Structures are given as structure tokens and as C-alpha cells.
Amino acid sequence: MKLSRISAIAAVAMTMPLAVVGEAAAQNEQFIPSLVYRTGAYAPNGIPFANGVNDYMAMLNDRDGGVNGVKIVLEECETGYATDRGVECYERLKGKGPTGAAAVSPLSTGITFALTEKAPADKIPLLTMGYGRSESADGSVFSWNFPLLGTYWSAADILIQHVAKKGSLKGKKIVLVYHDSPYGKEPIPVLQDHAKKHGYTFEPIPVTHPGVEQKAVWLKIRQGRPDYVFLWGWGVMNSTSIKEAAAVNYPRDKMYGVWWSGAEPDVLPAGDGAKGYNALALHPAGTVYEVHKDVFKHLYDKGKGMAKRDEVGHVLYNRGLINAMLTIEAIKTAQAKFGKKPMTGDQVRWGFENLNLTAAHIKALGFDGLVSPLKVSCADHEGARKARIQQWDGKQWVYTTEWIEADTKYLRPKMEAAAKAYAAEKKIEARNCAKQS
């Protein structure tokens, strides 16, 4: 009995240093939650994005030992693209790690809407790259939202600019086939505004979740014969739309998807029927970029990558890489001010707001050609608002235009008005960005 007690004390004494080391190591970790959907109706699009995020963080840990010596700890939580489950994931993960969640990427406009009110209270920034509330680009009201690289209002404006260049829109008809959710409804105000300005007829047609029932929608389109169809879908809705368009012989080259309707899972299931389909592109697909060399070297050559090797470089995989890079760069920006240690959400928010990715910086990161330069500020949480048009040639996406920039002169006042209305409704005092450092 005595002996066993001594053994127990000895065992505890021997493991104490290990526990202390473990505790110290845990203290030097940056916790980042990753809201994903690897199962369910939207998994085909959620998986490559999640893989890109995961691979970039893992590559940094392997190559650099994390971010400025702080190990990155990423934890996935399955949302199934459902708002309630997304909020549940957020609540479960927001306090994890020594400093809590550094930032959250909801990967769903519905979840973003739900978290927009929670994030300020929890002091956690929301990175909604290419999605979320469009008016959240106004950082004076939406201090915690960062819809970097482009909002849906920017996307709608860019699409109209593009089709207007092909010929006057007066007397023409544009149909928006949209996912009947906060995401799908976002571009409607901008397309309605432009309808008045350009003189086209605008008809929005909702498609209910998950979007596999579209026969009636496309019969309507066949009857109405619009000049253009804009597609604001996600997941299986996109490929179903393209298939149904082919089934009713609607010309695919008159179809334009938003950047969430322009990835491989959207066109491959439609086979030859997808040839000629257009979509906005925030960035290219492909693996010819420097960052991919590191991803292959540090992960896939060691059998560690999350995706299948031949799926590295797909559109949504690359978007995941970019999303992860932006999070890390915000953390690095914050570390430059607050010290090379794990950052709190509040500090990372500062990092996002002072993010300045120049062309040289992007090149140094290995993202040259993948991301355009962007500069975030207190007033502008979008940072950049450019996209190109890409077309599916049956095998790959091919760019058909140069970068098109959204019209800030039109969008900015609209955004500020919407943000002001939101601030009044929620009784938020807008920040004076002129005084922010």
C-alpha cells in the first residue's frame, strides 16, 4: 500500500514538468475556429473550401512553426450550412484556446446575419470574404464584419457593368434565379436600382433550399426568354440550374453566376451542358502559384493534405487558401502592434482593419496572381471590389475579361444609407473613422 502510494507520488512528480510544458505550449497557441460543411446538401462546395483553409494553416505550422512562432490550432465544426448549427458552433468555440477565437469565417450569409449581433459582444471579428451583409463594408457601423474582396452588391454591379458593355440594356429582360435565403436576396436592391437606370425589366425568381426542384423555374424562363439569367445559387442548386438551362435550351453563354456559382462542383455534374456558362471570379483556379508549391512540399508530398492531390487548385480550394491567408495576415498585422504572442479577437479585429496587402507583400506570401492588392480601413471593410468574368470551356475556367471594379460612386452612398438604417435600428453609435488610428 505504502509502496503504491510512493509510486503514485513519484509518477505525479515525474509528469509534472510535462504538464507544465504542455500548459506553456498551449499558452502559445492561436486558436482559430473553422465553420465547415463536409456533409449535407452543400458539402460538395463546403469540402474544397474547408480543405483549402485547413491545408494553409497546416502548411504554416509545418513550414514556419505557425505564425511568428505561435502555433495555429484549427478546430472544425460542422454547420451543414444551417444557421442554427452555425450559431451553436460559434458559441461552442468562441472561448477556446488561450485567447479565445481569433476570428470566425461563417461561410454562410445566414450564419453571418445571426452572428453580426453577437460578434461585437464577444469581441470576435467575422471574416466574410465575398459574402455576408453588403452594407457591412461600412466599418464605421459594422466594426466587427470584414466582407473582404467584394460584397454581393459589388458583384451585382460588376455583372451589370459587364452585360451593359455588350449593348444597351434598354428594353431587355434580366432574370435573377436566386437561392431563397439571405444570401440569394442580397443582390436584388442593386439589380432593381440598375433596372431603373438602364431601362431593363428585372424579374427575381426564388429557388427554395436545396434547389433541386427547378423545372417550373426554367419552364418559366423558357416562356419569358430573358436576355440574361443571373444565377445566385449555392451547392447543388448551381449544377441543377445549369442542367435545367441545358434541358430547356437556354443559351449558357447568356447565364452569369456570382462567384459562389462558379466552381468545379457547379459545372462538372452538368457535363457538356455547362459549356459556355459564365461566372464572376474573385481569383483564378490552378496550382501554378508559389503557395501551392509549399502546400505540396509540406503536406501532400508527406501524405498529409486534406484534399485529393488533383483537387488542390480548384476554385473553392484556392478560395479557402485565400481566406486562411487573410486571417493569418490580420493576425500578423495585429502581432506587429501588440507583440508576437497569441492575439485576442479584439486585437485581430484591429489587424483586419489595418490590413494592407500590397503587390510586393502578396508576392512574398506566394499569392502573386491569386489575390489582388487590398487595403482595409475603418471606413472600408471591403478592401477591394474587383472581379473578372470566367467561362467554362468544358474542361476549365477561362478568363474572358480583365478585372472589373464595382462602381464605388454608386455603391458607397447606398451602403452608407443601409448601414445608417441598421445603426438606427440596433441603436449602434457609428464610429468617427477620421479619428481612428
Place this chain on the structure above:
Amino acid sequence: MGPFIEVVLGGLLAGVLYSLVALGFVLIFKASGVFNFAQGAMVLFAALSLVRLMSGELSAVHYWGAAAVLGVAVGYVLLLFWRRARPAAAPGRGASWGLIGVFGLIGAALAALHGTAGWSGWVAIPATAAIMGLLAVAIERLVLRPLVNQEPIILFMATIGITFFIDGFGQTIWGSEIYTLDLGIPKDPMFLLESVFEGGILVNKLDIFAAAIAGVLVAVLAVFFQKTRIGRALRAVADDHQAAQSVGIPLNQIWIIVWTVAGFVALVAGIVWGSALGVQFSIALVALKALPVLILGGFTSVPGAIIGGLIIGMGEKLAEVYLGPVLGGGIENWFAYMLALIVLLFRPQGLFGERIIERI
């Protein structure tokens, strides 16, 4: 007039697809009194199994396992024939299991020789049917047998549990991306009566194919239920478990048979839906479209599932095209249920369901 006919025709053909899923529900309800909420998940599981076995993207273990299941099924069927043809010469229980095991091993060995290349549809379809049979055995052994003589609501709840399990398990072993299923079923649009109506009447060849498949299935199932010994036994079990057992009907075997047949119907529905939409998780959700079909057609009627499907398909498409613009669009999902509920007001048993009169 042309567009109206087109919508009606498109709706009727879409309705046939709903009927294909509804048939699986009817089959199990008719034969066992269980409302099988897992039918949609079974459609997804069957379609996933088939498309992934054909893909050539799986590990060797997947192919060995599927081939072993197919081998076991072949062995089991051969034994059944043997017992029928020469009962005296048939092997005993132990030897039978041994023989079935050998068939399983042969299957796995052949798969090992074949490597990890994708299987042709001629092998993948029977293998998937065998997998659905194995699933039926597992459900009977692990879920239904312990719940014999329980309230129908308990069995219903159990099938909800089965749904979640199959959904998750299927995606775990086969993957959860969108997979293209190409069995050579024509999918091109056809334009009829182009000389009569401007632009013609659009019909999709896949829909015509699905209608033909549904017709064949209904004929086979009608003969099965009305003319075969097993079919009559299935109906007896549905009426009263205990009474059926008391007259010597083997309840466990009957349940395995009916779940296997429902699995086969799920495979057929999965092939048609998978060819149309690609094989992905949303196929399981399409099964929810079968619910208003069942409410309308009645839970116990095979013809009811077909007629109900046609009415729902046509009704919702007409509503979406002609009422949708007035009501803001996106109404076809809830309109199907509303249509079914209106029918319930007048015929609580559905259009073709059995009217239940109980002596008080």
C-alpha cells in the same frame, strides 16, 4: 396554349419521379405497417453505392467489401434455388453458411484481381442491390426485431434514427461530393409539335424513361402483392403482426424481404434521380416530396402513389408558373402539401387508401 401544355406535361413527368420514391414508402407500409422515414436515405445510400462502385476512385477495401457482399448474396440465392429444386440434397445449416462464406471469399478474391478500376453497371447494380439486401438484414436484426409488437409510433421513430444513421454512414464510406451517374440513360430535350406551337412542347427523354420505369415497377409490384404467396403473407403481416405469426408466417423473414424489395425500389429511384440531378445528399431530401404524394394517394395503394405523384407534380408546377409570380415565387414546395391537405379534408384516407372502420 403551348406553354400550358408544356407545364402540365413537365409536371406529370416530374410527378412520376416523386412516385418512384413514394412507391418505396407504400411498399413497406403496406407490408409491415411501418412508415419508413428512411426511404429517402435509402435512395441516397443506394445511388451513392452504385455511382462510387462505378467510379474507380475508391480504395481496394471498398471493392473487396462490396464484392464479398455480392458473393454472399449470389451464394444465398443459389442455395435457395438448390433447396427448392432438391430439398433432400441441400446442405445443412452449418454447411450452408460455409458455402455462402466461400462465395463471399470468391467475390472478394475476384475484386482483388480486378484491382481498383471502376466496375461496369452490370456488376455494380447487382452489387448495390446486394448491399441494400445486407442493409435490410441489418435493419431487421438490429432495429425491427427488438421492436416487434411495439406501437407504430415507436417503429416510426426508429426509422427516423435509421435515416440519420444511413445519411451519415453513407457519406462517410462513399463520400459526400456530387457524383455524375451515367448509365447511358438519354437526357436530351425533345421538342414535340413544333409545327403547332411556337418553339414546340419541351419534353425531356429522361422523364419519359422514368415514366416507363415507374410503369414497369408498378406492374411488377401489383403482381407481387396480389398473385404471389409472399405478397399475400406481406399483406397479412401488415394487417396484424401477432395474427400473422400465429398462422405460421415468419415475421422476421417477411420483414427482411420487404425491406430488401424497398431497397431495390430505392436503387431504381436512385438511378433515375441520380441520373437527373447527380448523386449527392439532396436526393435524400427529395424524398420529402413523396410525403404529400402519400397523403394524397393513400399510404397503402401502389396505384395511389402513382396517381398522387402525377397530381402533385402537375399541381405544383402549374402553381409555381401561374400563381408563383403573384405570391412571390418559390411556392411549389408548400403548395404540394396544401394540395394534399385539401384532399384530406374530403377523403381522410387519401384518394386510394383503405378506409379504416373499427368497431367500438
